[in-house]
Amino acid sequence: MRTLAGSLLSLEFDRSSVTRVRHLVMVSAQEAGLEGVALEDFVLAVHEAVTNAVRYGSPPRGIAMWREAGALVAEITDKGPGIPDEVLEREQTVTRFDFGGRGLWLMNRLADLVVRTGAEGTTIRLCTTLP
Numbered sequence: 376m377r378t379l380a381g382s383l384l385s386l387e388f389d390r391s392s393v394t395r396v397r398h399l400v401m402v403s404a405q406e407a408g409l410e411g412v413a414l415e416d417f418v419l420a421v422h423e424a425v426t427n428a429v430r431y432g433s434p435p436r437g438i439a440m441w442r443e444a445g446a447l448v449a450e451i452t453d454k455g456p457g458i459p460d461e462v463l464e465r466e467q468t469v470t471r472f473d474f475g476g477r478g479l480w481l482m483n484r485l486a487d488l489v490v491r492t493g494a495e496g497t498t499i500r501l502c503t504t505l506p
Contacts, residue, residue, distance in 0.1 A: 383407060383447075384440040390429050396438060397422045400449065403440050407447045408505045417447065417503045420485035423478040424451040424499040431455055432497060446502050454496040463490065 383403040388396045401418045409417055421438070428436045432453025440449045462479065482488050486501040 382439055382441045384438060384449075387435050387437045388425065388429075389434065389436065393422075393425055393429060396425050400425075400438070400440065404447060407440075407442055409447060409503070410506075413503060413506070416485040417449075417501070420482045420488075420501050421449045421451065423482050424449070424501060427478045427499075428453040428455070428497070431458075442505065443502075445505055447505055449501045451499045451501075452496060457492040457494055458490065458497055463492070 383406065384399055386396075386399075397418065400421045401414070404414055404417055421440075425436075425438060428451055432455030434454065436451075436453045438449060438451050440447065442448075458479070479488070479490070482499070482501060486503045489500040489502075491498040491500075
């Protein structure tokens with residue numbers, strides 16, 4: 376894992392690096408100016424996207440973070456089969472007895488969410504306002 380110049384964070388990840396990625400996201404978001412609940416919410420939203428990319432996507436998987444016009448942006452990508460329409464169209468969380476199905480719902484409540492998905496892979500873009 377290594378970061379690229381000009382961004383807060385830019386790297387590829389796999390299952391073995393999820394914990395390290397979460398730590399780097401937290402440090403990068405703090406450096407960008409997030410703190411308190413806003414920091415916790417954004418880190419959790421990004422972590423959900425990263426774990427979904429590992430669980431459902433295929434390599435290469437990547438994350439990039441940067442500042443943009445008073446906002447902090449994280450973009451998580453994978454080359455998996457895409458997110459099924461029935462998951463994207465779900466407006467309510469699944470029941471407590473279902474396994475999974477809460478990630479996108481949670482991301483959408485903790486940050487501004489944009490999803491691009493298809494047979495060539497998925498890109499999740501999460502954005503939050505900087506103080």
